[in-house]
Amino acid sequence: MSDETDENKLIARRREKLAGLREADAPAFPNDFRRDTLAATIHERYGGMADEALEAAGARVCIAGRMMTRRVMGKASFAHLQDRSGQIQLHVRRDDLGEAAYRAFKEWDLGDIVGACGTLFRTRKGELSVQCDTLRLLTKSLRPLPEKWHGLTDPETRYRQRYLDLIVNEESRRVFTLRTRLLSALRRYFDEAGFMEVETPMMQPIPGGAAARPFVTHHNALGRDLYLRIAPELYLKRLVVGGLERVYEINRSFRNEGISTRHNPEFTMLEFYQAYADYRDLMALTESLLRHLTQEVLGTGQVHWQGSTYDFASPFERLSLNEAILRYNPDLAAADLAERERAAEAARVRGIEVGAGDGLGKILLALFEETAEAQLHGPVFITDYPREVSPLARPRDDAPFFTERFELIVGGREIANGFSELNDPEDQAARFREQAQERSDGDDEAMHYDADFIRALEYGLPPTAGEGIGIDRLVMLLADCDSIRDVLLFPAMRPES
């Protein structure tokens, strides 16, 4: 840090202390201390032990962590160390450590990282603590921590300086621990179900698999632009053509759109594909998966989110898209959803813009999204999305206007999107041509024609069903968060000014 003009006196004071240590040849950053346990382990093992038994045991421990509190009372002090598992209190006495070591301890600051060894005992107030016989400074901290009582609440600082948020906010640690446990449980589930975890390109010559605007980047040696993927879908299906039959990928996709409480430019998606299955099989899998995940991560099938409860233990409701529209628009009848002009009129009456080129399918989707989706409590599967808005999905054999597709809605929000895959290469090529036409008509979210994907389908994609689950949204649901930024360690932010 060359620019010291932005440093306040608190930091300057800590730098002086560090300089003093260096001058005295006292290590400020030693790396030879070893701990033998964690705070939580100590509480688990000894927390229930009676005082006399604890004293008789005379258990000695070595721990290390960040000093979060300190109360100096003359010749004895208390402090709390925080490690990755939690906190444990230290009792530090001059008579145990010696004059010099105790004086050194009093010079340390909150936020310093400290190693301590000593025997366990319980204080008069009943807190399990370490009676220290050894105390070492392991890392000098130069910046003051936020206040111990109110902590760090400013959302901007919490997102920009996540390290600080994680140090002081237990809730933040809880959310990201939950996220990791969820990902781990997801992988176990799919591994045990015979799926292979794979990695496909994030930099793609043709962005595909979703309707979204991509980020563009440039490869210097190739002298050409590449796109950050908006979905892994088309590559995963190529792998099923290749005979991998059951594949899944959990990683980032990128969409070049605004930032909000529900959208981050990069986000994590799970996509999985299973040969010899259809969308009904995937609805069953999704129910089983979510039931399993909530149980693993929360220990219950009842999910509390923003004041409501969602039941993942019971069978999920199923409703077609048209049924959902009719439920929330009692003035409409099935016939209103069967003809473009009548549906367009119903949309206009509700203030929904209808484009001249929009077919009945787009209008139905708009009606659903504008009048029904947000009111669906769920978990509920919405099925039968129109072919027009599902360019990669297989049409229903009995009603080819619709596709074998579903979305899972919870709390009015889309959590998953799955369908029987379109594996007829000639139909898929026709759909790509339609999409390409929409692009040239000005829809910059419409898909590109992907000739290699068609070539893959021409070798033969077995009947397959595939699904995508937005992991960030799932974490939001299970962690009871209202903003996607609260479940991303480093959410997208404008540069600091």
Next chain:
RNA sequence: GGGCCGUUAGCUCAGCUGGUAGAGCACCGGACUUUUAAUCCGUUGGUCGUUGGUUCGAAUCCAACACGGCCCA
């Protein structure tokens, strides 16, 4: 992109209709050998987001900009 709100000490926040900046915690000095928001005494700490305007005088009023939050598209 639009609307509303916010930005004051390291952190959490006061600061009215304009009169020259405050508290708690942290820090520093002192007392204190079972405290836990430790306590008690005494200090220290600021480009009031940035730039411009109005005014004798701006943290305060006005405008633009930056960053953030919430809502809407």
